[in-house]
Amino acid sequence: MLDHxxxxxxxxxxxxxxxxxxxxxxxxxxxVNSFRDHGSVLFVxxxxxxxxxxxxxxxxHNLELLxxxxxxxxxYVLAVxxxxxxxxxxxxxxxxxxxxxxxxxxxxxxxNDCQTPPFEIDNCKASEELRLKYRYLDLRRPEMQSxxxxxxxxxxxxxxxxxxxxxxxxxxxxxxxxxxxGARDYLVPSxxxxxxxxxxxxxxxxxxxxxxxxGYERYFQIARCFRDExxxxxxxxxxxxxxxxxxxxxxxxxxxxxxxxxxxxxxxVGIEPPARPFPRMSYKEAMNRYGSDKPDLRxxxxxxxxxxxxxxxxxxxxxxxxxxxxxxxxxxxxGAAQWSRKHFDEILELAKRYGAPGLxxxxxxxxxxxxxxxxxxxxxxxxxxxxxxxxxxxDAILMIGGKWDVVCTSLGxxxxxxxxxxxxxxxxxxxxxxxxxFPMFEYHDDDKRWYAMHHPFTSPIDEDLDKLExxxxxxxxAKAYDLVFNGNELGGxxxxxxxxxxxxxxxxxxxxxxxxAREKFGFFLDALSYGTPPHGGIALGLDRIVMLFAKxxxxxxxxxxxxxxxxxDLMTDSxxxxxxxxxxxxxxxxxx
RNA sequence: GGAGUCGUAGUUCAGUUGGUUAGAACGCCGGCCUGUCACGUCGGAGGUCGCGGGUUCGAAUCCCGUCGGCUCCGCCA
Numbered sequence: 180m181l182d183h184x185x186x187x188x189x190x191x192x193x194x195x196x197x198x199x200x201x202x203x204x205x206x207x208x209x210x211v212n213s214f215r216d217h218g219s220v221l222f223v224x225x226x227x228x229x230x231x232x233x234x235x236x237x238x239x240h241n242l243e244l245l246x247x248x249x250x251x252x253x254x255y256v257l258a259v260x261x262x263x264x265x266x267x268x269x270x271x272x273x274x275x276x277x278x279x280x281x282x283x284x285x286x287x288x289x290x291n292d293c294q295t296p297p298f299e300i301d302n303c304k305a306s307e308e309l310r311l312k313y314r315y316l317d318l319r320r321p322e323m324q325s326x327x328x329x330x331x332x333x334x335x336x337x338x339x340x341x342x343x344x345x346x347x348x349x350x351x352x353x354x355x356x357x358x359x360x361g362a363r364d365y366l367v368p369s370x371x372x373x374x375x376x377x378x379x380x381x382x383x384x385x386x387x388x389x390x391x392x393x394g395y396e397r398y399f400q401i402a403r404c405f406r407d408e409x410x411x412x413x414x415x416x417x418x419x420x421x422x423x424x425x426x427x428x429x430x431x432x433x434x435x436x437x438x439x440x441x442x443x444x445x446x447x448v449g450i451e452p453p454a455r456p457f458p459r460m461s462y463k464e465a466m467n468r469y470g471s472d473k474p475d476l477r478x479x480x481x482x483x484x485x486x487x488x489x490x491x492x493x494x495x496x497x498x499x500x501x502x503x504x505x506x507x508x509x510x511x512x513x514g515a516a517q518w519s520r521k522h523f524d525e526i527l528e529l530a531k532r533y534g535a536p537g538l539x540x541x542x543x544x545x546x547x548x549x550x551x552x553x554x555x556x557x558x559x560x561x562x563x564x565x566x567x568x569x570x571x572x573x574d575a576i577l578m579i580g581g582k583w584d585v586v587c588t589s590l591g592x593x594x595x596x597x598x599x600x601x602x603x604x605x606x607x608x609x610x611x612x613x614x615x616x617f618p619m620f621e622y623h624d625d626d627k628r629w630y631a632m633h634h635p636f637t638s639p640i641d642e643d644l645d646k647l648e649x650x651x652x653x654x655x656x657a658k659a660y661d662l663v664f665n666g667n668e669l670g671g672x673x674x675x676x677x678x679x680x681x682x683x684x685x686x687x688x689x690x691x692x693x694x695x696a697r698e699k700f701g702f703f704l705d706a707l708s709y710g711t712p713p714h715g716g717i718a719l720g721l722d723r724i725v726m727l728f729a730k731x732x733x734x735x736x737x738x739x740x741x742x743x744x745x746x747x748d749l750m751t752d753s754x755x756x757x758x759x760x761x762x763x764x765x766x767x768x769x770x771x
Numbered sequence: 772g773g774a775g776u777c778g779u780a781g782u783u784c785a786g787u788u789g790g791u792u793a794g795a796a797c798g799c800c801g802g803c804c805u806g807u808c809a810c811g812u813c814g815g816a817g818g819u820c821g822c823g824g825g826u827u828c829g830a831a832u833c834c835c836g837u838c839g840g841c842u843c844c845g846c847c848a
Contacts, residue, residue, distance in 0.1 A: 217811090218804040233808070253798090272808055295799060297781060302797080302809075304783050308840045362847055382848090408847040532774085532844060633848075661848080671848055718848090733841095744841065 182288035187258050194230020198279045201265040205282060207232055208258045208290070210319065211251050212301050221248050225257060225282075228324055233272070233281040234259050240283060247287055254293035254300060254319075260286040307735070311749040314740055326737050329448065330725045334401055336447050337421050337721075340440045346397040346423060351386035353379060353403070358699060360635055362406035365416075373766035379405035382718055384634060385703050387424040388675055391714040392706050399423035401721065410744050412733040413667065413723060417742070420670070421724075424716030430660055430674060433717050434613060437662065437670075441611065448728045453611050457662075461616040466584070470508075470591020472617070475666025476610035478603035480594045482508045482587075483568045485578060494555035496537070497580040507580035508590050511568050512597055515575030516542040516549075529596050530579060535589035541565065541576040595666070606730065611664050616640070619655040620688065628690050633659040635685055637673040638715075647684045655688075662719065664727055672717025679707045 190206045209227035219238035224231050236248035251257060261282040272278030297312075298305035300319050310317040317323060338348065357364045357378035364378035380386075382404050390398045402422045410416060425432060434456065442452035465474050468481050485507045489497035497507045527538040541550040543565055553561055568576045577597075579590045598604055619639050620629040629652050631637060639647060643655045658674035676682045682704065686696040696704065725737040735741040742748050762769065 213808075215807050215810055216804085217807065220805045220807080222807050222810085224808070231808095235806085238805075267806080270806060270808090275808080278808085295781070299782075299798065304797080306778095306783085306840075308778095309782080311840090406847060409845085411847085412842070414847070668848065720848090743839090745839080749840090 180289070181291060182258075184258065184288065184290055187260070187288060189258070192229035193225050193227040193232040194276055196232055196263050196277050196280050196282075198265050200263045201280060203263050204260065204285075205263050206258060206260040207234070207282065209256070210293075210300075211253055211255045211257060213253070214251060216249055219245070221245055223248065223251060223257070223259075225259060226319075226321075230276055232277045233275070234261065234284050235281055236284050236287075241285070244284055244287055247289070248284065251289065252293065252295070254296055254316075255289060256291040256293070258288040258290055259284050308743075308749065311735070311741070311743060314750045318739060323736070326725065326729045326731065327739065329729055330721075330737055332447050333444055333725055333728070334421075334721065336443050337399075337401065337440060340443050341397075341399045341423065341436075344397065344436055346399040347395055348400060349390060349395065349398050350400060351380070351383040351390075351402065355380050355386075358385075360631065362408050365405045365407050368765040368767055370765055381406050382420060383422055384636065385700075387422060387716060388636065388711075388714065389703070389706055391424055391426045392709065392711045394426075394712075396426045396712075397423070398716075402718075410742060410746060412735075413726070415722065415734050415738060415741055416746055418734070418738075419721040420718040421721050422716070422718040424714060426712040426714045428674070428713070428715050430615065430658060430715065433660070433672060433674075433715055437717060437719070441662075444724065444728065445609070450609065453609055457611045457613055459613040459615050462614055462618065463616065465614050466587045466591075470587040470589070470594060471666070472614055473661065473663045473666055473668045474591075474612070474614075475595065475598070475604070476612060477605055477608045477665055478598045480510045480512065480597060480603070482510060482590060482594075483576075485509050485564065485567060486580075488564050488567055489580065492556065492560070494539075494552055497539075497578075500580040500582075503582075505580065505582045506586050507578060508586050509568055509576045509578035510590065510594055510597070511570045512575050512577060512601065513571075514573055514601065515577075515597075516544055516573050518542070518575060526577065526593055526596065530589045530593050533589035533592045534585045535579045536581050536585075537579070538593070539578045539580075541570070541578075543570045543572055543574045543576065545572045609665060611662065614661045614663055615659075616656045617659040617661070618653065619643070619657040619659075619685075620652045622653065629688060631685070631689060633657055633671065633673050635689055636675045636682070638676045638681070639685070644681065647681075647688050652688055658715070660717070662717070664724075667723055667727060668720075669723055669727075670717055670719035672715065674713070674715035677707070677711040677713045679704065682707055 187206060189208045193207055193209045196205065207225055209225040212224040212226035212231050214224070215222045221236040223234045223236070225234050236245040238245050259282060261284040263280050263282055266279060266281055296316055298309060298316070300316060303310070303320055354367060354377040357366065357376060362381050364381065366376040366378055369375045369377060383400060383402050387398050400422045402420050403417060404420055405417050407416060423436070425436070438455050438457055442455065445452035462472055465472055468474070470482060486501045489507045490501045492498045501507060523540055530538045539552055541548055541552065541561060541564060547558065548561055548565060550561055556564065564576065570576050577593060579586050618632050619637065621632045622629055638658045640656045640658050646652070646655045659671065660673065661671040662669045676685060722734050722737055726734055729737055731737055740748065740750065747754060
């Protein structure tokens with residue numbers, strides 16, 4: 180039989196009672212975390228958001244109440260009133276914050292019962308699939324509740340810091356206009372304009388720029404963004420950004436807002452904040468030294484350029500690569516001289532997945548070193564190589580030669596894999612940096628045209644403005660920057676174009692005719708011409724920030740109701756079919 | 772779109788070379804138990820081996836297909 184809550188009021192939560200409370204009458208409400216029935220005495224651990232407290236039902240104290248208490252099962256919802264008492268010292272439970280006290284039940288209300296849960300909340304060993312199907316149960320687990328407390332605290336800190344810095348929080352539309360650049364849009368059919376569609380925003384990009392044009396000077400929003408692309412452990416189709424924009428600024432001004440904000444996050448989680456200013460590295464340098472535009476600086480394995488060693492040499496594969504304008508780069512891996520052939524082969528396979536033509540290596544030994552290159556370079560050549568690379572006995576040098584970007588990217592992947600295999604990452608270290616001076620454009624071989632690397636409203640750096648016309652678009656640098664945290668891209672932004680003439684040149688460079696530009700961004704181009712202040716901003720991935728501070732392996736651990744890799748929601752079983760009537764109303768026919 | 776990997780009781784897993792009645796732990800149900808907090812103890816129930824097809828005297832096991840989860844490539848800032 181269930182009881183009504185009635186006028187019973189909770190006096191304390193399940194995490195706050197200490198020995199100072201001994202002697203007080205208290206009322207707790209929560210879920211049965213566990214129970215142990217000893218016949219004439221029953222122990223119940225009652226759990227709520229704040230913690231767990233032990234409640235005792237005792238035959239000598241109240242037989243009728245004990246009998247009723249014994250009906251409780253896992254996850255029943257109880258209201259218990261009783262006296263908080265100090266436990267005998269030998270009965271302290273040091274594993275519980277409330278372990279020095281317990282509640283002797285005087286009154287019990289069973290507010291609700293519970294089916295046998297599909298997995299134990301207290302001791303969850305369930306697969307992620309099952310956890311997601313019963314997400315509301317999964318979210319009861321203290322580990323998950325702690326993730327969402329952290330998420331709340333970080334979002335709150337962001338609001339506090341940005342408010343102190345003079346930012347207004349302003350909402351922008353969720354139903355907006357499809358823009359073909361960038362990621363695939365989620366489309367929403369318009370009933371009132373049959374055959375036409377809204378798009379869900381990939382980011383509030385244009386709206387926040389319009390707010391600058393509108394004179395709001397400093398805007399921020401904790402904004403939901405949508406991208407119809409395949410998911411990853413660190414990528415959901417629907418995610419949250421701390422999005423902001425500022426007027427009359429250069430990149431430094433943005434950094435000077437973001438760095439204190441990030442430091443505040445460290446304070447919230449109780450970790451010593453990193454030193455400021457955060458280091459900065461150009462895109463080119465990051466690629467050259469680490470093979471990534473989001474280098475993980477928690478470990479070394481920096482690239483050594485070995486092009487000069489191979490130029491014109493007997494190892495024709497590498498010599499040819501250099502001759503054609505490519506490079507040969509290597510990393511020195513401590514201890515890897517002992518690796519098995521199989522181990523090297525696995526690394527080679529990885530490099531190939533990233534487009535590397537091959538992978539050469541030298542196993543550096545006390546006496547003669549081992550390498551497949553020995554027959555080309557001779558002992559002297561190998562020794563010279565070892566010296567240039569700075570390798571010691573016991574190390575191995577892994578080398579890739581070819582086109583610059585392929586070498587950097589594939590060796591970067593090798594560097595990361597090696598760091599994992601060799602356990603080179605200190606999980607308690609936090610390394611932040613700004614990656615700056617990104618290329619403005621990147622060339623896509625498949626459709627033979629240039630694309631904006633960031634987005635087409637990014638300002639080129641002043642010195643490169645001239646290069647927009649007449650030529651070498653690949654060398655134009657953008658006033659764009661990414662914030663990188665332990666090898667993860669936490670956010671990115673740029674100073675925007677505020678002049679119509681510059682914007683027109685960029686569109687032209689991207690191959691957009693004036694008519695196309697007008698059709699796609701006409702409203703925005705109009706706005707640009709009405710006194711746009713210089714402005715710029717950034718967006719930080721809130722989910723990723725929470726994930727990193729929570730040391731979670733996937734975004735799904737810090738998003739309350741996430742999608743799985745295939746893009747569906749296992750709890751609601753969405754997406755799902757809709758009725759023919761719904762489609763008819765929208766004038767939509769499906770092809771499947 | 773592609774690659775790898777996993778799918779057996781409510782859950783997590785084991786399951787030998789293809790062999791007779793598919794096991795364990797936890798959970799669940801019932802009994803006993805006054806100090807447990809991973810309680811203990813006695814007993815019990817619980818299986819479409821993801822699904823479909825094939826090979827075989829015989830399939831959880833081998834083959835083909837398919838569905839679903841995870842990780843990655845492509846894609847994505």
